[in-house]
Amino acid sequence: MYTIFYALFFLQFLLNISYSSSLDTITPTQSIADGQTLVSSGQSFVLGFFSPGSSNNWYLGIWYKTTPDVLVWVTNRNNPLNDSYGALIIINNGNLLLETGNLIVGDRDSIINSNSEVYAWQSFDHPTDTFLAGMKIGWNFKTGIEQHLTSWKCEDDPSAGNFTFRMVLKGRPQLFISNKLTAAIKFRSGPGNGVRFSGSPNILAFPVFKPYLVSNEDEVYYSFRPNQNAVITRLKVNPSGLTDRLILYNKSTAWSTMYTQPYEPCDYYGYCGANGICRINRDPLCECLQGFNPWSEEEWNVLNYSSGCVRKTPLDCRSGDGFVKLDGVKFPDFLEFWSNKSMRLEECEEVCLRNCSCAAYANFDIEKGSGCMIWFGDLIDVRELRVNDSVEDIYLRLPASEIKSILVAKRKRRLRTILTVSIVTSTICILILVMLWWKFWKAKRKVVKGLQESDKEDVELPLFDLATIASATNNFSPQCMIGAGGFGSVYKGTLITGQEIAVKRLSKNSGQGFTEFRNEVELIAKLQHRNLVSLSGCCIQAQERMLIYEYMPNRSLDHFIFDNNRSRLMGWKKQFDIIMGIARGLLYLHIDSKLHIIHRDLKASNILLDINFNPKISDFGLARIFRDDEKETRTRIVVGTYGYMSPEYAIDGKFSVKSDVFSFGVLLLEIVSGKRNRRFNHPGHHHNLLGHVRQKKTE
Ligand SMILES: *[C@@H]1O[C@H](CO)[C@@H](O)[C@H](O)[C@H]1NC(C)=O
Numbered sequence: 218m219y220t221i222f223y224a225l226f227f228l229q230f231l232l233n234i235s236y237s238s239s240l241d242t243i244t245p246t247q248s249i250a251d252g253q254t255l256v257s258s259g260q261s262f263v264l265g266f267f268s269p270g271s272s273n274n275w276y277l278g279i280w281y282k283t284t285p286d287v288l289v290w291v292t293n294r295n296n297p298l299n300d301s302y303g304a305l306i307i308i309n310n311g312n313l314l315l316e317t318g319n320l321i322v323g324d325r326d327s328i329i330n331s332n333s334e335v336y337a338w339q340s341f342d343h344p345t346d347t348f349l350a351g352m353k354i355g356w357n358f359k360t361g362i363e364q365h366l367t368s369w370k371c372e373d374d375p376s377a378g379n380f381t382f383r384m385v386l387k388g389r390p391q392l393f394i395s396n397k398l399t400a401a402i403k404f405r406s407g408p409g410n411g412v413r414f415s416g417s418p419n420i421l422a423f424p425v426f427k428p429y430l431v432s433n434e435d436e437v438y439y440s441f442r443p444n445q446n447a448v449i450t451r452l453k454v455n456p457s458g459l460t461d462r463l464i465l466y467n468k469s470t471a472w473s474t475m476y477t478q479p480y481e482p483c484d485y486y487g488y489c490g491a492n493g494i495c496r497i498n499r500d501p502l503c504e505c506l507q508g509f510n511p512w513s514e515e516e517w518n519v520l521n522y523s524s525g526c527v528r529k530t531p532l533d534c535r536s537g538d539g540f541v542k543l544d545g546v547k548f549p550d551f552l553e554f555w556s557n558k559s560m561r562l563e564e565c566e567e568v569c570l571r572n573c574s575c576a577a578y579a580n581f582d583i584e585k586g587s588g589c590m591i592w593f594g595d596l597i598d599v600r601e602l603r604v605n606d607s608v609e610d611i612y613l614r615l616p617a618s619e620i621k622s623i624l625v626a627k628r629k630r631r632l633r634t635i636l637t638v639s640i641v642t643s644t645i646c647i648l649i650l651v652m653l654w655w656k657f658w659k660a661k662r663k664v665v666k667g668l669q670e671s672d673k674e675d676v677e678l679p680l681f682d683l684a685t686i687a688s689a690t691n692n693f694s695p696q697c698m699i700g701a702g703g704f705g706s707v708y709k710g711t712l713i714t715g716q717e718i719a720v721k722r723l724s725k726n727s728g729q730g731f732t733e734f735r736n737e738v739e740l741i742a743k744l745q746h747r748n749l750v751s752l753s754g755c756c757i758q759a760q761e762r763m764l765i766y767e768y769m770p771n772r773s774l775d776h777f778i779f780d781n782n783r784s785r786l787m788g789w790k791k792q793f794d795i796i797m798g799i800a801r802g803l804l805y806l807h808i809d810s811k812l813h814i815i816h817r818d819l820k821a822s823n824i825l826l827d828i829n830f831n832p833k834i835s836d837f838g839l840a841r842i843f844r845d846d847e848k849e850t851r852t853r854i855v856v857g858t859y860g861y862m863s864p865e866y867a868i869d870g871k872f873s874v875k876s877d878v879f880s881f882g883v884l885l886l887e888i889v890s891g892k893r894n895r896r897f898n899h900p901g902h903h904h905n906l907l908g909h910v911r912q913k914k915t916e
Pocket residue numbers: 299300
């Protein structure tokens with residue numbers, strides 16, 4: 218048995234108007250019945266019969282082709298079919314067409330010209346629980362149609378449920394989620410300003426869709442249009458009265474929730490009761506507005522704010538009342554109000570003062586800063602907006618006594634500020650004096666001490682003799698050599714105690730003269746950190762100068778990261794830990810150690826790895842101590858390793874802690890890419906790794 222429930226004409230179902238496809242069109246001689254569907258020509262939407270979940274009822278609806286369980290529209294939500302033998306047929310002349318999920322009935326001409334004025338009927342005028350791009354929520358004064366959403370009863374029953382999402386025009390247009398049965402308001406968007414509603418998330422910050430508010434003589438409505446074709450969004454009122462903004466990325470098949478309203482307690486209508494204000498970053502969230510006290514201290518103390526706040530002192534009414542400004546709040550609901558769109562703010566204040574029940578005033582049009590809006594009686598649903606969310610200021614009326622106490626408090630605060638400033642200033646002066654005296658005293662002491670101790674070395678480091686080292690390294694045999702650099706060779710050795718050591722033997726004609734040697738010894742001896750290599754001793758004998766380090770069985774980082782197999786063995790987790798370790802070592806050198814040190818030669822081969830692959834920064838031959846007050850300094854001789862040097866150092870010799878940070882950045886890219894900065898090559902360009910990364914970033 219076929220149930221005919223729509224007397225329609227020539228049916229067409231399409232996304233981009235196209236008459237070539239018969240799949241999106243029904244002619245008067247055709248029909249669709251259970252199992253048959255119409256698909257929009259853009260393949261986005263499907264119209265057909267469905268039976269949700271465990272329900273035995275059948276409905277005609279529209280869903281997304283990619284996600285068939287997401288129904289966006291249901292025709293007969295309150296008149297389900299009791300079997301699956303429904304059919305949609307067309308009688309008479311005319312067209313029915315679907316665009317963007319919109320099912321349209323009209324004559325052929327109106328559809329060809331896509332003239333929505335003369336469509337006989339369209340599904341967008343009768344939304345169910347889903348708000349699609351191009352739909353309207355609001356009022357059309359010419360046709361008398363009000364478009365709003367009504368939730369489903371439950372997940373598998375599309376019949377009209379408890380909650381509506383609609384626009385209310387009282388005062389200024391606002392969106393409300395309310396319970397149909399009890400008329401209780403769940404959420405209020407606050408007034409819109411043309412692009413958004415004050416109490417809603419700052420949608421402009423999310424470029425995936427563009428909301429807009431239209432207000433003219435014929436109609437007032439809220440709508441949105443897609444902004445990025447790749448992202449589809451819709452708004453849905455749940456059976457429980459929450460609205461979700463859902464998004465589907467680039468034809469994926471899983472919808473995700475972008476935001477939900479109401480979301481936080483302050484979103485719930487009148488959460489803090491009459492004359493209360495909800496502040497998201499305070500604990501507790503609710504406070505009474507200035508000049509008000511909780512109606513019941515006891516209830517307020519158990520966080521029951523429902524009875525709100527009452528005035529401490531009644532308004533004076535005759536004279537002396539004043540106003541305080543509340544910045545960045547959602548306007549109270551327009552319950553009892555008066556407005557004038559052209560009045561100036563000063564006139565507005567006068568009007569408010571003239572009427573004893575006026576509680577607050579503000580500009581009518583916040584964006585233009587014009588007009589007058591006045592609230593009488595209790596102020597309901599005031600909340601603080603998030604930072605930068607809006608600039609809605611309202612002026613709250615207070616009795617003379619309250620204004621006076623505010624002034625007194627202000628004066629006190631100013632006095633306190635002046636007092637604090639003077640205390641701070643004198644403290645600083647005293648500190649400077651003490652510091653000058655201390656410097657003078659220290660300088661004096663140094664001179665005295667210098668005279669007493671003349672040239673005594675103050676390095677407290679074990680001194681090894683040459684014979685011990687020679688025997689430990691098998692007389693510097695080539696088999697023991699584990700590395701060679703500009704300054705000499707590195708040998709592995711084993712002391713008689715069994716301790717394994719690495720010996721850095723400086724070549725006699727190396728660039729690292731006695732100065733660099735002493736520099737390195739003194740520096741490392743004073744540094745103690747798990748991410749810095751630790752010095753076990755040194756050896757100075759005859760022409761030989763050697764540094765003795767703990768031995769690092771896993772050699773240096775370059776050994777791993779530039780080798781595909783080894784770096785794969787190491788794994789990302791380990792590489793990440795190594796990066797963190799280097800950063801910690803560097804932080805210690807720059808900031809946390811007693812000496813502040815710039816390493817100046819940070820590179821993969823100077824990062825040694827212990828048995829657990831903990832990184833240790835080594836080679837302090839070029840390191841420099843800098844004073845706390847030294848921001849940047851300059852050197853005539855530029856030393857370091859090309860590829861790791863910052864441009865200002867390589868070119869001008871300028872260096873600071875930032876030079877190390879630059880080298881660290883290069884190292885980081887090398888670790889992540891497994892490519893050496895300088896040996897990087899690419900068929901498309903001649904840049905090194907840094908240039909390549911910058912180019913990618915720009916793209
Ligand atoms: C289904 O509904 C039709 C009328 O709409 C009614 O005549 C029929 O008896 C119903 N069938 C069942 C099984 O309820």
